[in-house]
Amino acid sequence: MGFVTRFAPSPTGQLHLGHAYSALLAHDMAQADGGRFLLRIEDTDTARCTPEFETQILDDLAWLGLSWETPVLRQSDNKAAYDAAITRLGNMGLLYPCSCTRGDIRRAASAPQEGAHLLGPDGLIYPGTCRHRAWEDRTDTDAVRLDMARAVDSLRALPHYVDTGIHPASRLTRGPLIQEIGDVVLARRDTGTAAYHLSVVVDDAAQAITHVIRGADLASATPIHVLLQALLGLPTPTYHHHRLIRDDDGKRLAKRDDSRAIALYRAEGATPKDIRRMVGL
Ligand code: GLU
Numbered sequence: 001m002g003f004v005t006r007f008a009p010s011p012t013g014q015l016h017l018g019h020a021y022s023a024l025l026a027h028d029m030a031q032a033d034g035g036r037f038l039l040r041i042e043d044t045d046t047a048r049c050t051p052e053f054e055t056q057i058l059d060d061l062a063w064l065g066l067s068w069e070t071p072v073l074r075q076s077d078n079k080a081a082y083d084a085a086i087t088r089l090g091n092m093g094l095l096y097p098c099s100c101t102r103g104d105i106r107r108a109a110s111a112p113q114e115g116a117h118l119l120g121p122d123g124l125i126y127p128g129t130c131r132h133r134a135w136e137d138r139t140d141t142d143a144v145r146l147d148m149a150r151a152v153d154s155l156r157a158l159p160h161y162v163d164t165g166i167h168p169a170s171r172l173t174r175g176p177l178i179q180e181i182g183d184v185v186l187a188r189r190d191t192g193t194a195a196y197h198l199s200v201v202v203d204d205a206a207q208a209i210t211h212v213i214r215g216a217d218l219a220s221a222t223p224i225h226v227l228l229q230a231l232l233g234l235p236t237p238t239y240h241h242h243r244l245i246r247d248d249d250g251k252r253l254a255k256r257d258d259s260r261a262i263a264l265y266r267a268e269g270a271t272p273k274d275i276r277r278m279v280g281l
Helices: 017-032 051-063 079-091 102-109 148-153 174-181 196-206 216-232 262-267 272-278
Strands: 004-007 036-041 095-098 143-146 185-187 211-215 238-242
Touching (some): 004 017, 004 211, 017 036, 017 272, 036 051, 051 262, 079 143, 079 185, 079 196, 148 174, 148 216, 174 216, 196 216, 216 238, 262 272
Parallel strands (some): 004 036, 211 238
Antiparallel strands (some): 095 143, 143 185
16 A cells, blocks of 8 residues: 555645644655655635635645646535435434533533543533434534543444654554543534534545654544444554644744645745754755
């Protein structure tokens, strides 16, 4: 099987040095292996994604010297595939509808009887308020949550995965999945759009990705993705979580940190080589 990797930006802001590092590293690793480099636009969050950011990101990537196969997969075109995955997990009895707002969750999670682990990869760990609700009773405005304990117990053995980056290889374990991750959202409230964990798993399989190369900030979400792959009968790629590019104060770069935007460096006359040097490539 050849090496197939991807860069999957969300067009919710400018491409900055951290993204450039991710894209360049994935591209370089694919090239070194005689493999393929694909692009995917992760634009399910319609409230925050804009066509202007998407155009700017593609332009910056081309300027950096990257090329990719076309057509580019856009998540906003792939809703049917996410709905099919939700239906499948729902029919397996692993999902429930949830009407809790952020405020509801904050109040319930801060109640004294709740456990010690409050924060998971998506923020507050869901306290389970709606877990008793039947999947069939879902309404259009409900979110969809994975019942983590049921999901874990539905598998004969928990899967493991390989991480060739800065995190060691891992085997999923029952306790941490339930206590430190919990019942994650797979489709959002009100809009019904697929959440990141579901769309990324469906699309990595649809694009036959063999190597997922991305920042270490997403390493804590990987057990969710590996679990979903096992539940949906999809292959698990090799993961490579790379170091994060930090600003001068050691803080991780965020999309809103426009001072590190590639467009700004370009406007100031930097070359693609300069960018490579700045990120340590
Ligand atoms: N769309 C995600 C982001 O921009 C990346 C997802 C991934 O690489 O798995 O942070």
